[in-house]
Amino acid sequence: MGSVAERLSAELERPGLVLSEPAEVAAYTTDWTRQFSGAAPCVLRPRDTDEVARSVRACRKLGLALVPQGGNTGLVGGSVPRAGEVVLSLSRLNAIEAFDAASASIQVQAGVVLQALHEDLAARGHVFPVDLGARGSCQIGGMIATNAGGIKVLRYGHMREQVLGLEVVLADGTVLSNLNSLKKNNTGVDLKHVFIGSEGMLGIITRAVLQARPAPQAVQTALLALDTRHRLPELLTLLRERLRGLSSLEIITRDSIAFYKEQEPSARAPFDKPYPACVIVEEETGAGGNERDAFVERLSGVIEAGLAADAVIAGSDAQAQAIWRLRDGVTEAISRAGLTHKFDVTVPPGALPGFLDEMERLGDAAGDLRTLLFGHLGDGNVHVNMVQKPELAEQAFYAKGPALAESIYSHVAELNGSISAEHGIGIAKRAYLHHSRSAEEIDLMRGLKRLLDPDGMLNPGVLFKSD
Numbered sequence: 162m163g164s165v166a167e168r169l170s171a172e173l174e175r176p177g178l179v180l181s182e183p184a185e186v187a188a189y190t191t192d193w194t195r196q197f198s199g200a201a202p203c204v205l206r207p208r209d210t211d212e213v214a215r216s217v218r219a220c221r222k223l224g225l226a227l228v229p230q231g232g233n234t235g236l237v238g239g240s241v242p243r244a245g246e247v248v249l250s251l252s253r254l255n256a257i258e259a260f261d262a263a264s265a266s267i268q269v270q271a272g273v274v275l276q277a278l279h280e281d282l283a284a285r286g287h288v289f290p291v292d293l294g295a296r297g298s299c300q301i302g303g304m305i306a307t308n309a310g311g312i313k314v315l316r317y318g319h320m321r322e323q324v325l326g327l328e329v330v331l332a333d334g335t336v337l338s339n340l341n342s343l344k345k346n347n348t349g350v351d352l353k354h355v356f357i358g359s360e361g362m363l364g365i366i367t368r369a370v371l372q373a374r375p376a377p378q379a380v381q382t383a384l385l386a387l388d389t390r391h392r393l394p395e396l397l398t399l400l401r402e403r404l405r406g407l408s409s410l411e412i413i414t415r416d417s418i419a420f421y422k423e424q425e426p427s428a429r430a431p432f433d434k435p436y437p438a439c440v441i442v443e444e445e446t447g448a449g450g451n452e453r454d455a456f457v458e459r460l461s462g463v464i465e466a467g468l469a470a471d472a473v474i475a476g477s478d479a480q481a482q483a484i485w486r487l488r489d490g491v492t493e494a495i496s497r498a499g500l501t502h503k504f505d506v507t508v509p510p511g512a513l514p515g516f517l518d519e520m521e522r523l524g525d526a527a528g529d530l531r532t533l534l535f536g537h538l539g540d541g542n543v544h545v546n547m548v549q550k551p552e553l554a555e556q557a558f559y560a561k562g563p564a565l566a567e568s569i570y571s572h573v574a575e576l577n578g579s580i581s582a583e584h585g586i587g588i589a590k591r592a593y594l595h596h597s598r599s600a601e602e603i604d605l606m607r608g609l610k611r612l613l614d615p616d617g618m619l620n621p622g623v624l625f626k627s628d
């Protein structure tokens with residue numbers, strides 16, 4: 162019979178495609194949160210669409226389930242094996258294939274890392290308008306599979322809004338290719354949307370055509386200090402009214418900044434005193450010399466209205482980067498600190514102040530956790546992080562998870578929010594999907610799964626338990 166790796170190697174007849182050394186395989190079996198991991202008999206590392214299709218057909222023939230893996234930065238446990246599945250890594254499909262200046266579209270393979278795409282487009286005077294903290298590792302295929310959001314959704318939307326065309330390998334090895342680069346193409350059901358956000362359980366994304374944009378002429382950045390979180394909806398309204406090129410609006414609470422300072426004592430505090438929250442504001446503007454002055458003028462209206470107590474306005478790229486460092490630094494500090502219960506949710510803007518208070522109350526009531534809140538304020542998207550205090554044992558930390566999740570997600574549902582703003586459902590949230598989707602919707606999703614993957618071989622257990 163031979164091992165799974167031996168049988169796959171014999172079936173595929175492609176040297177270098179199957180990785181089976183335990184130490185090498187181990188690098189693919191634990192996720193970024195370190196909370197999800199499992200054993201895999203081997204890792205398949207195809208180099209192009211044809212090899213992906215062959216790999217899928219070989220697994221199907223041998224009755225093996227597959228977990229597609231991109232940069233493995235997903236936060237809901239969907240990118241690593243749970244029950245001995247084979248990992249199919251897209252990392253070697255990393256070519257940026259073609260750029261069309263007339264339509265500002267770019268065709269890439271699924272394994273292209275976001276930062277590489279940013280750098281390639283910058284050299285062409287263009288940008289790809291999705292950006293997130295995992296930019297150095299996350300891949301375009303993984304980002305499409307999770308419909309990733311990030312810090313510019315407010316102006317440009319999620320991945321879904323950037324995808325013009327898609328190539329997908331189906332569970333039977335069929336290559337479904339529609340590398341469309343047209344913006345207008347109303348020719349029946351737009352099938353790419355079935356796969357965007359499907360978390361690897363309906364097909365494997367191998368290539369995409371994406372909409373790039375000309376780089377903005379100038380970007381203005383500021384950090385606002387808020388005396389109170391209770392006027393956030395008013396702040397949002399005023400900023401939307403006054404800053405027509407608003408591209409990012411991020412919130413970080415006082416406790417999150419304090420935590421970052423504890424983890425990184427050399428980091429500079431943004432203001433002389435701690436404020437209940439800070440908000441990063443970024444606006445894309447014209448290039449003229451007085452654009453910064455006009456930006457300052459627009460923000461002064463916010464201070465005059467009593468919606469911000471203080472502000473730091475970047476006068477150079479380095480100062481803008483220092484402001485953004487605060488946001489990335491908080492995320493990194495949390496990931497280094499210890500175990501964290503993570504909840505990525507959206508609530509309507511009007512509900513934000515009460516929601517932030519309620520999250521801190523729930524964290525305190527659970528005990529021995531630090532509740533650290535930050536997120537994409539402009540989208541009502543809050544990242545709720547409940548970090549293990551040193552005195553809390555690992556087992557006791559995990560034991561608190563289900564009750565916290567139930568309280569948070571049912572509260573989110575009462576507010577007509579979403580239990581997953583941008584990270585997806587994966588394994589971590591599948592028991593709570595009913596808080597955001599009706600029974601009829603879940604049935605239809607199951608039906609799609611049965612239609613496209615009747616044997617349940619693609620990412621089994623993601624979104625809902627296998628039939």
Ligand SMILES: Cc1cc2nc3c(=O)[nH]c(=O)nc-3n(C[C@H](O)[C@H](O)[C@H](O)COP(=O)(O)OP(=O)(O)OC[C@H]3O[C@@H](n4cnc5c(N)ncnc54)[C@H](O)[C@@H]3O)c2cc1C
Pocket residue numbers: 193228229230231232233234235236239240251271292293294295298299300301302303304305306307308309310311312360361362364365366367492583584587620623
């Ligand atoms: C520091 C940090 C900051 C983050 N910030 C954000 C943020 O602001 N916004 C946001 O949306 N997310 C954020 N994330 C989450 C994560 O980066 C995104 O979900 C990202 O889109 C995952 O891409 P990946 O290539 O790492 O995918 P993986 O983690 O490898 O996979 C994610 C899911 O997609 C599937 N998949 C991967 N590749 C393919 C493919 N080619 N075809 C089919 N299925 C595939 C996997 O099976 C899995 O279910 C952050 C993560 C970190 C660590």
